[in-house]
Amino acid sequence: MIVLSCGLSGCAGNLSILDPAGPAAAATATLAIVMFAGAALILALVCVLFALAMWRPGIGEAVPPKRWLVWGGLVFPSVTLTALLVFALGTGERLLPHPGETRTVVEAHPEQWRWRFRYGDGRETLDVLHLPAARAVDVRVVGGDVIHSFWVPRLAGKVDAIPGHVNTIRIQADRPGRYGGVCSEFCGTGHTLMRFEALAHAPEDFEAALSAAAGPPRVAETTQEMPR
Known part of the structure; x- marks a missing residue:
């Protein structure tokens, strides 16, 4: 599990993963930032939908329940998680030793x-x-x-x-x-x-x-x- 080491003193410092000074640490920091950004966007989308439902009750009644389930419950999570998984695997590959390196x-x-x-x-x-x-x-x-x-x-x-x-x-x-x-x-x-x-x-x-x-x-x- 990646722990963001910002704390109260900020995101820089000699023990911060968000201030990388090597290729492995840079890959880890990039992965952490992308995962956080992806989670933040998903949360923002859910909050917007919730706000619309509270502000204008019944706004989504024109969309059949089955469509909400398929697109919101299956397609959207599958596409998002697959994209994050592919990015994570590609980034993780850079952390592995490669033969022939000095x-x-x-x-x-x-x-x-x-x-x-x-x-x-x-x-x-x-x-x-x-x-x-x-x-x-x-x-x-x-x-x-x-x-x-x-x-x-x-x-x-x-x-x-x-x-x-x-x-x-x-x-x-x-x-x-x-x-x-x-x-x-x-x-x-x-x-x-x-x-x-x-x-x-x-x-x-x-x-x-x-x-x-x-x-x-x-x-x-x-x-x-x-x-x-």
Whole structure:
């Protein structure tokens, strides 16, 4: 379910899905806006018909009841919902990984109540995910102590970290910048403090920035691919 994160502070901000900074987040925001607009138009139409019926009783008596049922109860909902479904499927297709794309792979290890990110050569950072801008990054979320959920709202959707499982999500930042990330699944008394930052660097600066931020490479723990 898509939750519009406007709230009282408006629709912008570092945790707003309506201020996307990556292709997956942009597709999600577009889908949310179109679905909301479609629902608003349907509600407006129903309200207009109701207002006409109250203002001029009997205005629709010339239309046979069968026609109201067929066109209002079958044709209109079928056409509207089919159009929204086709749009949703087409938009969702853009969220899927495509073979042959250049990507970086990072492991995310959530723990009560912090995030540990491990890169391909064994280097690690704590509570800061470093990634190259304009390049796809596959984040392998490794379940550990309890259920957590990895979410960078401005870059992509969310994926759960379930003990005994490894789930992968593809994210991408269109440009260098800082993007807020959270655990979006209640995981204990420190849940509200379990935030992290996704820091996107220009591709040519990524290695240097990671070397400066991460400690020396450590021997990676054996991570077996577990059933999803």
